[in-house]
Amino acid sequence: MIRVWDEPAWVLHARNYGETSQIVELLTAHEGRIGLLARGTRRSPKAPRLEPFTPWSVSWSGGEGRLPTLRNAERAGPPARLQGHALWAGFHLHDLMLRLTERFEPLASLHARYTGALSALEQGIPPAQVVCRFERDLLAELGYGLNLREEAGSREPIHPAAHYEFDPGSGARRLPEGVSGIEGRVLLDLAQGSWGDEASLLASRRLLERVYAFHGRGQNPGVRPWMESLLLFARRHGA
Numbered sequence: 001m002i003r004v005w006d007e008p009a010w011v012l013h014a015r016n017y018g019e020t021s022q023i024v025e026l027l028t029a030h031e032g033r034i035g036l037l038a039r040g041t042r043r044s045p046k047a048p049r050l051e052p053f054t055p056w057s058v059s060w061s062g063g064e065g066r067l068p069t070l071r072n073a074e075r076a077g078p079p080a081r082l083q084g085h086a087l088w089a090g091f092h093l094h095d096l097m098l099r100l101t102e103r104f105e106p107l108a109s110l111h112a113r114y115t116g117a118l119s120a121l122e123q124g125i126p127p128a129q130v131v132c133r134f135e136r137d138l139l140a141e142l143g144y145g146l147n148l149r150e151e152a153g154s155r156e157p158i159h160p161a162a163h164y165e166f167d168p169g170s171g172a173r174r175l176p177e178g179v180s181g182i183e184g185r186v187l188l189d190l191a192q193g194s195w196g197d198e199a200s201l202l203a204s205r206r207l208l209e210r211v212y213a214f215h216g217r218g219q220n221p222g223v224r225p226w227m228e229s230l231l232l233f234a235r236r237h238g239a
């Protein structure tokens with residue numbers, strides 16, 4: 001019998017199960033993403049409402065080969081105050097983790113990275129930037145971290161004004177003068193997680209899309225228009 005007590009967690013998704021229960025997907029600090037059976041949570045008025053964007057401390061138990069059972073859940077702090085496109089971005093992060101990670105896959109820093117992303121959204125950091133940075137970090141958690149500061153093979157530093165071909169499997173290779181490719185500044189902006197203009201941010205997002213597809217972790221086709229919508233919102237509101 002497996003028993004875990006007082007584990008920090010975030011709720012990613014919950015769906016109804018039977019007449020009174022739920023199956024809850026959580027991102028935990030030490031066990032990665034997990035699925036739990038929350039018995040009776042739809043029937044008892046005393047049962048906690050397992051809301052997303054709220055830090056929780058959870059306990060569960062279960063045997064091999066079956067879904068563990070939630071034993072206790074307590075709020076560990078106030079919910080993140082997300083509105084508008086920041087809220088939209090938060091749900092997109094949930095969707096990424098639900099589609100691209102496996103249950104009980106030990107991803108050491110993902111809980112902390114997600115916590116940081118929520119904090120950035122709450123602080124008013126442009127949602128498009130938060131999403132792009134998280135997607136870059138999720139690749140690293142999945143074992144596909146990108147070398148965005150050096151050329152593949154030669155290990156020469158990336159030059160902001162040069163153009164590069166970027167192979168998702170091996171990295172960046174400088175192109176001859178006059179041949180267009182990905183600007184070095186785009187690679188450096190993505191490495192730093194900070195963008196000075198929309199063109200660089202969109203180019204970074206498209207590069208990430210290629211890398212996810214290369215590793216068989218293809219993104220939803222609707223992500224790119226959604227990203228452009230975030231950029232348009234930021235431009236209109238000065239974010």
